[in-house]
Amino acid sequence: MKQLKLAVMALLTFATVGTVSAQDSDNPWVVGFGVNAVDFRIPTKFGDYAKDYIGTSDWNVLPSISRVTVDKYLNDGFTLQLAGSLNKIETFRTEDDMDELYWAIDANVKYDLNNLFGDTAWFDPYVYLGGGYANLGDNGEGTLNAGVGFNTWFNDNLGLNFQTGGKKEFADKVQDHFQHSIGLVFKFGGKDTDGDGIYDKEDACPEVAGLKEFNGCPDADGDGVKDSDDACPDVAGLAALNGCPDTDGDGIADKDDACPNAKGTKAMNGCPDADGDGVADNKDKCPQVAGPAANGGCPWPDTDKDGVLDKDDKCPQVPGVASNNGCPEVVIIEEAVKKLNDFARAIYFNSGRSSFRPGVSGKLDLIAGIMTEYPKANFSIEGHTDSSGRASTNMRLSDKRAKAVLDYLVSKGIAASRLTSAGFGEDYPIASNKTRAGRAQNRRVEIKVKK
Template sequence: MKQLKLAVMALFAFATVGTVSAQDSDNPWVVGFGVNAVDFRIPTEFGEYAKDYIGTSDWNILPSVSRISVDRYLNDGFTLQVAGSLNKIETFSKEDDMDELYWAIDANVKYDLNNLFGDTAWFDPYVYLGGGYANLGDAGEGTLNAGLGFNTWFNDNLGLNFQSGGKKEFADKVQDHFQHSIGLVFKFGGKDTDGDGIYDKEDACPEVAGLKEFNGCPDTDNDGIKDSDDACPEVAGLAALNGCPDADGDGIADKDDACPSKAGLASLNGCPDADSDGIADNKDKCPNTAGPAANNGCPWPDTDGDGVLDKDDKCPNVKGVASNNGCPEVVIKEEAVKKLENFAKAIYFNSGRTSFRPGVKGKLDLMAGIMKEYPKANFSIEGHTDSQGREASNLRLSEKRAKAVVDYLVSKAGISGNRLTSKGFGEAYPIASNKTRDGRAQNRRVEIKVVK
């Protein structure tokens, strides 16, 4: 008896180091195997009743597996327990000894006290109430059962059970008695398809092993972001970039970064722009000197140093002037200029028309001859009218007459059209009075000017 008492005390101490969780809907079944003790002496006075309940000197114990139980979790902390026990009664009371076989079958409803006090995970205390059938020798009858107990779990499936309670008889065939039991219990029935320790009913990813903090879903790269929310599930990254890495720390995920090893700009797909010319260094032929995209990021050259960039310089290897597109300023002899001006004064048109009067074409040919002597010179042909008629009509007429001169010089006299421009000014710039016939004749003129 002393050995049993010591065993019970040891099991109570061992119960305090248990872990894991109580029986619940995840593991709804529990099977138990253990020993039971029956105490038949129940005094009538309360003090003696409590003393007898605590004392072990009159316990009847069969030194073998003498109790088997099966528990099925129901709901909301309630569990149905069916148990069968066997014992040999040798001590009935202080005065009476016997040698009779005892057996009992019980069905109890247990209630988990953790539902009231809070889940302790490893410690699972309960109270129970139920009924059963107890048989002693040749007599047997139904009983009302009530008591308490606890399970403490060592791991996910194995635990220790202790249960103690009283059985109230109804027909005086089997005296009221206490029955205590202790043994090992095994819980099972929970389904964990992926084996990650999280049961399928609570596992958001039941077919893929995962982590408890992600409800059973995996985090392959261990970056704290579950794979389903991770844009780069196999490479550890940052939460701000949906789980993708940023090797150069420029705030652009490597998968979207054209230059993942060098910090750059979002506008250039993560590539740097050292000279801030808007062209990524990896596409910039002059990465440290700002230049336009049209010249691959390099500044436009000015080979001849005349202030006109080569791209705009028609004479890039010879210093010139901007007014002549980078070419040297053409110098025409003063004598030639005066001849052109005199020839221009002899250009007359039929009244209100753009057709030339007789003899004018000869003058145009002479003008073309001078232009050919200076092949790099450009000229502007300007048309003017008197103030007779409507101003708008005069402007159109002057434009057409200036163009008629250009057309003749190009098509008949062989002068390149790139060297000539035409413009009409109408009556805007008179050189004589429009009130006299002679003055109006002077105003109806064509002028030729050298373009510088």
């Protein structure tokens, strides 16, 4: 008895220095082999329980492997334990008052207390509750089991187990008793195909050895980006660039950088643009002077110095104005403009339509004649309505009427490039829409000279 008590004390001491991990879903199976002690001499006074429970003088121990267990991890810290034990009872009520064979089969559900206190890895305490069948001599009956225990793991598979608890009988055939056990336990069942120490069920790359921080996946170049997410898995790079290097530090990965050794911009595919003209220096014929890409990065010439580049200047040898595409400003006399709008006010349309009333074509011909006299002038044709009806309908109608005037003038030889048309609906009245006369004035076409 003294040796067993010393062994239990040594085990409790060792539990403070063990390592490795508890039974879990990675290693769901544990088998154990050890010895058990049975204590039938339970005191009648409650105050003597602790003294009797700790004392070993009345323990019955069979000096051989006398207890075998099989544990299966279930889920959320719960484990099912099946146990079989054998013993020889010599102390029942008093020392050496019996010589009977004892055996028991138990099924207990264990709960790992690390789920409440936090995982200590090496120390695996638990409580258990279950039932079983105990037999003493010629008598046997069912029991209710409850107690505590712990496993202390030496490595990934081997550990020591200590368990202690009580068994409550139901039929007065076998007295209530305590049972304690100590033994070796072996856990197994986890599969680690690539041998990286991470079980396949938790390993995102079970066929390739990897690192724990990457769930078992490798990082060949050691840049902190796992290979499956690394666009450059064989060259150390930056996490911000998916594991690719950036030699010139411009924030563009070398593989995407047209100028990997010269700091540039993303817009230039990693190349510099010294003059900021949108043409990369390696393609810019004038890298220090801003110019358009169409001219190789060089500025366009302006031969007549009128501020309109030759490429846009329709009169490149004669100074002009931008509003007239670089040509001299078109001057049209006010009298001609007045005639245009007098004739335009005489353009009448059929009600609700964009077709002309009879006799309108003569006015349109006069308008075309004035436009012909000023071939360099451009004109805008604007359609307007009164406020009768829906605004959206008026807008569409005014647009169609202005377009009808434009189409007629084009049919009379006026270049379409000189004309634009637009409808403004009822938005710009020139008279009150509350009177018939005012509404008549608001239904109009206006022609303006474009500056």
